Amino acid sequence: MSKPKYGVLSGSAGSFDDESPEPRHKEELTRAEADIHHSCARQNRPGIYIWVLVLLLTILIFVLGIQIQVGDFRASGSRHFKAGNCGKTMEEARDKGCVMDLISGSWVPLECYDEQLEKQFLGEADWQWFSDQDGQHELSEEFIRETGGPNPYFVTKEYHNLHCAYTWMKLHKAVLLNGPIDSHIGNYKHTNHCSRSMIPIDEVEKKAPSAFYHIFAKCDLPQNSKCWSFLHMVFSLTDP
Structure with a gap:
C-alpha cells in the first residue's frame, strides 16, 4: 500500500497569517474608546468655561459691591459734616466755641465733645491735677477746664x-x-503712645509722672483723620 502524499496548499485561501486577529481587534477598540473620550471632553469644555466665567463674575460683583459700600459710607459722612478746628491758642479756642475735653486733655470743637462719656470718666476716681510731677501743687478741675492749665500739667499714672x-x-x-x-x-500715634505707656515698668515713679501738654484739636469724621490710614492698612483700602 502506497503512503499518502501531502502537498503544500497554494493560494491565500489555505494560508495562515503569523499574527492573530485578536490584538488588532483590541487596538481598534482602544482607538474607538479614545475617540469617544476626546469627543466627550470637547463637549464638556463649554460647560466648564461657563462655570468658571460665572464664578469670576460673582467674585467681581462682590468686590465691586464692597468698594461701592465703602465709598458711599465715606461720601455720605463727608457731605453732611463740616470739619471744625480750635486754632492755636486758648483764647482762639474759646472764641471758636471749643471746650476743654478732660478725656483727651485737649481743646476740641463742640461736635467732638462727648459730655456723657466725660462724666463717666470723671466718676471713675477722685482725680487730681498738678503743676509739678511731685504732686505738691494741686490744680482744680475748674481751673483746668477754664484755662487748659499750665503747659504742661501733670496727672497720676492711673489717670x-x-x-x-x-x-x-x-x-x-x-x-x-x-x-x-x-x-x-x-x-494713630496717640494710640501707639498709649499702648506702649500702659506696659508696666519696674521703676520708682513720681506721684504725677504723666504730662499733658496744650493741644488744640480739629474735629472731623474718623475716615478723614489719621486713624483711618491704619484701617486702610488693615483692610487694604486706599484714600481717594
Whole structure:
C-alpha cells in the first residue's frame, strides 16, 4: 500500500497569517474608546468655561459691591459734616466755641465733645491735677477746664491709663456711629503712645509722672483723620 502524499496548499485561501486577529481587534477598540473620550471632553469644555466665567463674575460683583459700600459710607459722612478746628491758642479756642475735653486733655470743637462719656470718666476716681510731677501743687478741675492749665500739667499714672482707655472708647464709638472724632484721639500715634505707656515698668515713679501738654484739636469724621490710614492698612483700602 502506497503512503499518502501531502502537498503544500497554494493560494491565500489555505494560508495562515503569523499574527492573530485578536490584538488588532483590541487596538481598534482602544482607538474607538479614545475617540469617544476626546469627543466627550470637547463637549464638556463649554460647560466648564461657563462655570468658571460665572464664578469670576460673582467674585467681581462682590468686590465691586464692597468698594461701592465703602465709598458711599465715606461720601455720605463727608457731605453732611463740616470739619471744625480750635486754632492755636486758648483764647482762639474759646472764641471758636471749643471746650476743654478732660478725656483727651485737649481743646476740641463742640461736635467732638462727648459730655456723657466725660462724666463717666470723671466718676471713675477722685482725680487730681498738678503743676509739678511731685504732686505738691494741686490744680482744680475748674481751673483746668477754664484755662487748659499750665503747659504742661501733670496727672497720676492711673489717670493716664484711664485716659487711654476712654480715648479708645471714644474712638470706637465714633467709628461705629460714623460720628466725628478730634484729631488728637484720631491720630494713630496717640494710640501707639498709649499702648506702649500702659506696659508696666519696674521703676520708682513720681506721684504725677504723666504730662499733658496744650493741644488744640480739629474735629472731623474718623475716615478723614489719621486713624483711618491704619484701617486702610488693615483692610487694604486706599484714600481717594
